Amino acid sequence: MSNKLSEVQTRMTGVHGLESVVGAMRGIAAARSREARSHLDGIQACARMVGAAIGDALVLAGRHALSTSANASAGGALTIILGAEQGFVGTFNEHVIDAAVSSASASPTEYFMVGDRGNVAAAERGLNIGWSAPMVTHADEVPALADRLANALYERLEAGCSAQVKIVHAVPNSSATIEVSQQMLLPFDFDRLSITPGRDAPLVTLAPQRLLERLAQEYVFVQLCEAIMLSFAAENEARMRAMIAARTNVHNTLERLAGNFRQLRQEEITSEIVELSAGTLAAAEGRRKPRLRPISR
Template sequence: MTERLADVSERIEGIRQLGAVVNAMKGIAAARSRDARKHIKAVDGYASTIANAMRSTLSPEEHRPTTKIPANTGKGLLVFCAEQGFAGAFSEHVLEKIAEDLKKATLFLIGTRGLSIARTRGIYPFWSTAMPSHTPGIPKMADNITKAIYGSVEVGKIDSLDVIYSTWHSGRPEIVRHSLFPIDLTEFASHASRPPMMQLPKAALLDSLSADYFHALVCKSCLHAFAAENEARLEAMSAAASQIERELDLFQARLRQVRQEEITAEIIELGTGTASAHHKK
């Protein structure tokens, strides 16, 4: 009986330790998600400033429509999956969303865990990199992404790019997809009557602003994906914590039962011993 009591007590201690780990992971995921959402607002402001500069640079009469790209011709996909595990089916949902596109598109995949899952499905990206563990590393990663994309454009590998990432709303993931490249400058047509004074040729200035704007959009996509992954992990860890609480309640009830059985057995043993002693007299 003592051995059974020790076994149950040991199991309870193990569950409590697991619960402490899960709670720590919940706290980390929540903090990272909040930090990413704070940075999204900053990047939005930065992108808006660049967009306003581009609007000021373009005159009302200037029309620079973007050449339409035939469907599935030179298409690139910038896809954000999970960097780490314990995030449910985060990467699987994203990969399922792009299954048909992968037959003809060039894949740029972000996320170590997502890369592992993709390979098990026979998906091998043209280029991949890891997602940083903290938001300060995202601008550097965005630099690497833009270099890889520009390099692919220069060699004729791709001539358009869509980005696919997850967002998190009301406790559920949503897959977002939109075009990143080429940038349609007609969206930034200015309504100002007088153009601003410029120290650079307009074409060079627009190229520079477009590059900065593209980088800002990549950063924003990274931050959305980073926040969503941590929200998914928070959701998964919350479910795990609830399961741990249920198991802990069950084993604590079992511990009380074992203790009661032990006490009952001792009372019976004492009663039997006393009866035997009286019988001998």
């Protein structure tokens, strides 16, 4: 019985340690999610500024002069998937990859995969992964990853391998479900950016077409930054939900072990009482037995 009690106590100690780890992971995930969300306003403000600059440049070039509407049938499609870098995110990667595959075009599709855990899940699905990189683990790493991703993307475009580029990623969601966003990056859609009527054309030193190309590249870079930041926040929110579920399981395990411990302790106490009672009764019986007197001759 003592061995069983000792074993239960050891397991309870281990589960308490696991509870501390789960709590720490949940706290880290919450802090990183808040940090990512705090950067979104700045990224979106930058996107508005670049969009306004494109609108000004369109006054110079005119929409009829745009030559960035590439022929989608001239090349294949490229899909950027933003997955998770670390584990304990539930079905986060599977949801994002399923959304990317289900919306793939009929033309041959190459995939850029971001996130080591997502990369493993994509390889298991047999996707054609042409480029991969680790996902960020801190919000301040987002611009560097976006720059690497943009460089790899434009290398593919210059080689004529892709004509359409789409990015698929998760977005933060207050509910328990994983919400996935899909956005077309290229060909660049200038029609979504408005021209301010009656506004004077700006003074520039570049040819209008060249200026628009550079501004479009800058806008795509900002879009990549926003998508990575949103995915990073969503990943950590998924980890928070996983840790909350793990904490519930830990508490249930602790309650079960505590119940086993009380039951075993009660059985041990009962056994000791029975042994003491049996010993006391045996001693009392020995005292009550009559002593035999020797027979005198």
